[in-house]
Amino acid sequence: MKVTVDQGKCVGSGQCVLAADDVFDQRDEDGIVTLLDADPPAGRLTDVRHAALVCPASAIIVEE
Amino acid sequence: MSVAAERLQLPFARPNVLDLAPLYEVLRREAPITPVTTPAGDPAWLVTRFEEVRDLLSDKRLGRSHPEPERASRITTAAVQDGPTGNYETEEADHARMRRLLTPAFSAKRMRMLSDYMQQLVDGYVDQLLVEYADATDGVVDLHTGLAFPLPVAVICRLLGVPESDTVYFHSLSERMASLGTGDDAHQAREEFNRYMIGLVETKRPDLGEDVISDLIRAQSADETFDYGEMVRLCVGLLFAGHETTVNRIGLGALFLLTHRDQWEALTADPVGRVNATVEEIMRLGAPGDLGLLRYAHTDLDVAGATIRRGDAVILSINAANRDASVYSDAETFDPDRPERTHLGFGHGSHFCIGASLARTELRVVFTTLARRLPGLRLAKELDELEVRPTLTGGVTSLPVTW
Numbered sequence: 001m002k003v004t005v006d007q008g009k010c011v012g013s014g015q016c017v018l019a020a021d022d023v024f025d026q027r028d029e030d031g032i033v034t035l036l037d038a039d040p041p042a043g044r045l046t047d048v049r050h051a052a053l054v055c056p057a058s059a060i061i062v063e064e
Numbered sequence: 065m066s067v068a069a070e071r072l073q074l075p076f077a078r079p080n081v082l083d084l085a086p087l088y089e090v091l092r093r094e095a096p097i098t099p100v101t102t103p104a105g106d107p108a109w110l111v112t113r114f115e116e117v118r119d120l121l122s123d124k125r126l127g128r129s130h131p132e133p134e135r136a137s138r139i140t141t142a143a144v145q146d147g148p149t150g151n152y153e154t155e156e157a158d159h160a161r162m163r164r165l166l167t168p169a170f171s172a173k174r175m176r177m178l179s180d181y182m183q184q185l186v187d188g189y190v191d192q193l194l195v196e197y198a199d200a201t202d203g204v205v206d207l208h209t210g211l212a213f214p215l216p217v218a219v220i221c222r223l224l225g226v227p228e229s230d231t232v233y234f235h236s237l238s239e240r241m242a243s244l245g246t247g248d249d250a251h252q253a254r255e256e257f258n259r260y261m262i263g264l265v266e267t268k269r270p271d272l273g274e275d276v277i278s279d280l281i282r283a284q285s286a287d288e289t290f291d292y293g294e295m296v297r298l299c300v301g302l303l304f305a306g307h308e309t310t311v312n313r314i315g316l317g318a319l320f321l322l323t324h325r326d327q328w329e330a331l332t333a334d335p336v337g338r339v340n341a342t343v344e345e346i347m348r349l350g351a352p353g354d355l356g357l358l359r360y361a362h363t364d365l366d367v368a369g370a371t372i373r374r375g376d377a378v379i380l381s382i383n384a385a386n387r388d389a390s391v392y393s394d395a396e397t398f399d400p401d402r403p404e405r406t407h408l409g410f411g412h413g414s415h416f417c418i419g420a421s422l423a424r425t426e427l428r429v430v431f432t433t434l435a436r437r438l439p440g441l442r443l444a445k446e447l448d449e450l451e452v453r454p455t456l457t458g459g460v461t462s463l464p465v466t467w
Contacts, residue, residue, distance in 0.1 A: 012163060013416045014172030018424060021172075031167030053406050056122070056416035 001045055002063040005033045009059035016060060019051035020044060024060075033059065072100045074110065074379070075354030081452045081460060082319055083396075084351055088112055088384040097370040100379070103244065103355075104146070106137035108377035109370065110356070114408070116368050117356075117385035122413025126359035126378060129155040136360060137377035142456045143241040143254035144304065145358045149297075152362075159414065161290065162298060165283050166418050169223070169276045175421040178219065182429045185218055186211070190437050197467070204444040208463040211434075212314035216426060220306035223422070224299070225268065225275025234260065238304045242455035254300070261299050276302065309352070310423050312459030314430055316350035317343070319450075320398045321431070322443045322465070327398060332439040335432040341400040343427045347409030349398055351383035352458040357411060382408050440467035 003023060005016075012031030016024035023037045023044060040048055045064065052060040076085035091098055096113035111117050120126060130136040130148035138147045150158060168174070189211040196205045217235070221228045237260065240246070240253030265281055272278035277299055284295040321328045321342070331338050356379045361372045372378060386407050389395045393402065410417035417423070434441060444464040451461045 011414050011416055012167035012171070013410075013418075014170075014175075014421045015416075017172035018421060026168075026171045026173060028171075028173075029168060030164055031171045050405055056410075056412045057414070058122075 001040060001042060001048065003035060003038050003040065003048060004061045004063075005035050006057075006059040006061075007032050007034075009057045011057045011059075013056050015054045015056065016051035019054060020047040023048055024051060071107070072098065072110070074100050074103055074108075078354065080447055081450060081458065082316070082323070082349075082351075082447065084383055084387065088381070088387070089389070092384060092388055092390075097368050097372075102137060102139045102377070102379070104138040104140050106139070106377070108137050108139065108379050109372055110379050110381060111367075112381045112384035112388075113368070114385040114388035114391040117380045117382065118408060118412050120359065120367065120378065120380055121357070121408070121411055121415070123365075124156075124414075125361065125363050125365050127152075127155050127362050128359065128415075130360045131362065131375055135375065139355065139358055139377065139379070140244055140456065141247060141250060142244055143250040144456055145355070146250075148360055158294065161287075163414070163418070165280060166276065166302075169279065170418050170422055172421040175425040178223075178422075179425050179429060181222075182215070182219060182426055183433070185215055186429050186433045187437075189214060190433060193438075202444075203466045204464050205466070206462050207318055207465045208311075208315055208460060211430065212318070212463060213311050215314070215430065216307045216310035219422070219426060220303065223276055224302060224306065225273055225277045226264065226303060230260075230264075234303055235307070238308055239453075239455060241304065242308065242457050244454055244456060257300050257304070258296055261296050261303075265296065265299065306419060306422075308457045309419075310426055312352045312457055313346065313350055313423065313427060315460050315463050316352065317346035317427060317431060318434070318441075318463060318465075319443070319447065319460070320346060320349065322441060323447055324398050327400060328435075328441070330400075331431065332435045335435040338400065339428050339432045339435075341405075342431060343424060344405060344407065344409075345398060345400040345402070346427065346431075347424075348386045348392075348407035350409070351386070353383075353456050354458070355379055355456070356381035356383065357415075382411070438467050441465055442467065 010033045023040050025034045025036050052062045076087050078085050091112045097111050100110040102108050129150040129152040131152050133148045136148045140146050193205050193210045237253045237257040241250050284290045359378045361376045363374050365372050387395045392404050410420040444466045453459050
């Protein structure tokens with residue numbers, strides 16, 4: 001799976017970190033999303049998809 | 065039932081603190097964007113369907129300010145979400161600065177770091193409830209005053225750097241600000257809250273610490289475009305929202321679980337495994353207050369067959385959207401195992417609740433601990449006997465329980 005994030009869209013809600021903290025993190029200085037793993041294992045698909053769904057800024061794209 | 069030809073009057077009476085007026089279901093189906101009269105007597109649009117509520121929450125054509133504030137529809141006589149806020153010209157820049165300043169302090173990571181502290185607090189409250197229970201001749205204790213209220217208050221005081229000894233005072237101001245139908249008193253309470261906050265800010269200024277209000281004082285003194293009054297308003301908003309909302313949500317969550325015995329028992333059997341889904345369902349279905357999130361149109365826009373004019377008030381009913389049967393199967397049922405995992409309980413878009421991670425962490429600690437330590441918990445009164453607070457944020461005044 002391929003994950004991309006749009007830091008320009010991100011509003012720093014941290015929803016993705018709650019959903020999958022092995023894939024997403026927030027920058028300490030402003031809370032904006034950073035990607036820890038752009039190619040997570042297939043077993044993480046449910047949580048990563050959930051992160052994309054709950055993102056209030058639609059800033060996460062998941063390609064299977 | 066069909067939708068009346070004349071404007072509907074808000075609020076719609078609800079059967080109890082957990083259920084919504086049946087009219088919302090009719091509106092979602094037949095008139096998802098409908099003209100209403102606000103409790104203050106002014107015209108507004110009420111939006112009830114998930115899709116439009118979510119889209120409008122992230123639509124930059126609406127805002128919290130009004131191009132001509134003195135002509136804006138008023139929503140209630142409370143002093144929160146009652147009318148336009150902020151400056152029409154600078155709203156977007158002001159909001160961006162506010163998010164930039166506050167987001168790090170409320171990040172998911174910081175909140176997770178607080179969870180041990182929250183756990184200690186909750187364990188202390190449960191210890192105290194056990195003592196009270198042993199002393200109570202009727203075996204009944206109040207989960208509201210014993211847990212739902214003190215936890216969010218203690219946590220927000222620590223985060224913001226507000227003395228906990230001021231709790232009684234700022235809580236009474238918050239209640240008055242959110243009160244409906246008390247005339248001018250809500251706005252007097254906001255004035256008093258502002259004065260209290262100015263006093264606190266100036267007391268803290270010579271000796272700033274590692275807390276959110278100290279951060280805001282530093283930022284305001286370093287930025288000439290950051291207005292002092294705006295900073296005070298923000299601090300008041302954080303202290304108000306940081307406790308009112310979560311207090312109510314803990315109460316609503318306990319009520320959902322204790323009136324759905326099977327769900328409570330499932331949680332007690334596997335607290336850690338089930339708590340996240342349970343908390344999300346509490347966020348979806350819990351419906352505090354009878355209105356919604358307020359926006360004003362900054363330009364004309366067409367939505368779902370309605371033409372909203374520049375300056376019109378738009379009330380986005382989160383409560384109704386979260387029960388939309390076109391999005392959720394068995395939408396009115398409390399079911400943490402449902403396949404749909406998203407909801408609008410924290411809003412959506414650029415105004416998404418900045419305290420969402422804080423609230424989630426608190427709710428998770430509360431419900432895991434209750435399930436583990438008080439598995440026999442049950443309500444000591446019928447749902448209909450519980451008093452609902454006549455405020456914008458709703459919730460119950462007490463939560464008598466036993467075990």
